[in-house]
Amino acid sequence: LLRPDGSIAATVFAEMSALAARTGSINLGQGFPDEDGPLEVLDAAREAIAAGRNQYPPGRGTPELLAAIARHQRRFYGLDVDPATQILVTAGATEALAASILALTEPGDEIVTFEPYYDAYAGLVALSGATLVTVPLRWPDFAPDPDELRAAVSDRTRIILVNDPHNPTGTTFDAATRDLIVELAHRHDAVILTDEVYEHLTFSEPHIPLSTLPGAGERTITVSSAGKTFNTTGWKIGWLVAPAALVSAILTVKQYLTYVSGSPFQPAIARGLDLPDSAFDRIASDLRQKRDVLTRGLQVAGFDVSVPAGSYFTVVDVGPLGFDDAEHFCAELPALAGVVGVPVTAFASTRHRSSYRSLVRFAFCKRLEVLEEASARLAAID
Ligand code: PMP
Numbered sequence: 001l002l003r004p005d006g007s008i009a010a011t012v013f014a015e016m017s018a019l020a021a022r023t024g025s026i027n028l029g030q031g032f033p034d035e036d037g038p039l040e041v042l043d044a045a046r047e048a049i050a051a052g053r054n055q056y057p058p059g060r061g062t063p064e065l066l067a068a069i070a071r072h073q074r075r076f077y078g079l080d081v082d083p084a085t086q087i088l089v090t091a092g093a094t095e096a097l098a099a100s101i102l103a104l105t106e107p108g109d110e111i112v113t114f115e116p117y118y119d120a121y122a123g124l125v126a127l128s129g130a131t132l133v134t135v136p137l138r139w140p141d142f143a144p145d146p147d148e149l150r151a152a153v154s155d156r157t158r159i160i161l162v163n164d165p166h167n168p169t170g171t172t173f174d175a176a177t178r179d180l181i182v183e184l185a186h187r188h189d190a191v192i193l194t195d196e197v198y199e200h201l202t203f204s205e206p207h208i209p210l211s212t213l214p215g216a217g218e219r220t221i222t223v224s225s226a227g228k229t230f231n232t233t234g235w236k237i238g239w240l241v242a243p244a245a246l247v248s249a250i251l252t253v254k255q256y257l258t259y260v261s262g263s264p265f266q267p268a269i270a271r272g273l274d275l276p277d278s279a280f281d282r283i284a285s286d287l288r289q290k291r292d293v294l295t296r297g298l299q300v301a302g303f304d305v306s307v308p309a310g311s312y313f314t315v316v317d318v319g320p321l322g323f324d325d326a327e328h329f330c331a332e333l334p335a336l337a338g339v340v341g342v343p344v345t346a347f348a349s350t351r352h353r354s355s356y357r358s359l360v361r362f363a364f365c366k367r368l369e370v371l372e373e374a375s376a377r378l379a380a381i382d
């Protein structure tokens with residue numbers, strides 16, 4: 001995080017979006033949708049503002065959002081959650097992750113996660129003073145090696161930090177990996193912090209939360225974000241679901257981070273979570289179509305493509321196009337094709353960075369015509 005001169009690097013997303021704006025390129029770098037989500041959700045926010053819901057909401061979240069999250073957990077996963085004690089609404093998933101890590105770790109504790117990882121993980125772990133221990137996910141299927149996972153978790157591990165569906169690879173974890181995570185958390189008395197912000201963005205199997213596994217609920221914090229499901233990344237409404245004692249500890253930290261946020265957006269997201277199953281099916285099937293258009297376009301352009309099972313990202317190998325360094329490729333790409341992507345090394349530790357040297361992440365949460373234009377531009381690289 002620290003540059004040699006002592007300054008702190010901007011996040012790769014700020015850098016890549018600035019590059020796209022400066023060069024007029026199609027931005028497949030930072031993952032944010034380029035169109036609005038369900039109208040009901042937008043209308044509900046307008047109504048809440050008009051109704052004067054513009055002051056601080058309650059610390060744990062507004063009653064209707066807490067109740068809607070509990071209904072959502074029951075409807076999709078069969079989980080019974082007490083809205084009064086087992087849910088905390090946060091300023092995006094980011095604050096849920098930050099408050100959990102700060103509440104539960106001391107300097108010297110270890111946090112085990114998989115890499116490449118969403119870039120905020122390394123930043124948040126650094127802020128807490130804990131130590132990040134990583135298990136590499138390898139091209140092209142990005143499934144962890146069970147022995148490497150076993151070797152990473154020890155009695156020093158305070159948190160196993162999981163992200164499923166996974167950013168940046170788009171992989172989803174299989175049953176054996178999920179079982180092993182729960183088994184290791186029990187054996188070493190670790191908490192499972194599971195970032196499931198892409199829970200509704202899956203393309204083959206429905207999402208299975210880790211907390212539904214036998215013995216997992218008592219030690220699992222599940223994080224999600226309305227930004228991903230309803231195309232409202234700028235509203236920063238996230239939440240976590242966990243046992244009451246963990247929620248209390250995390251609330252103690254959260255109250256000094258933001259206290260509360262997003263008053264009129266909370267009832268709007270409650271409206272979204274109560275939409276019928278067909279609306280959630282459409283969100284996933286629209287995105288699946290976008291995945292298919294971009295992954296096919298990337299294949300036609302000559303990349304090796306890892307087709308994702310979830311999230312809104314796909315990873316490609318630029319080797320077949322004659323490049324071996326994705327950082328160099330991404331720096332050249334605006335001039336080569338008028339497109340921006342993110343080198344996967346931006347999501348890697350120095351230890352494993354070389355494994356991801358030729359890989360680039362592209363986001364496909366963009367309109368179909370934008371994905372088709374990006375594909376055509378990439379196919380024209382010579
Ligand atoms: N976790 C992952 C895996 C993400 O991809 C993102 C969004 N970039 C976040 C957390 C942050 O979510 P939010 O914007 O709700 O803070």
Ligand code: GLN
Pocket residue numbers: 011013014029030031032167
């Ligand atoms: N989650 C999005 C991504 O991975 C963007 C996050 C951000 O801009 N901080 O691209």
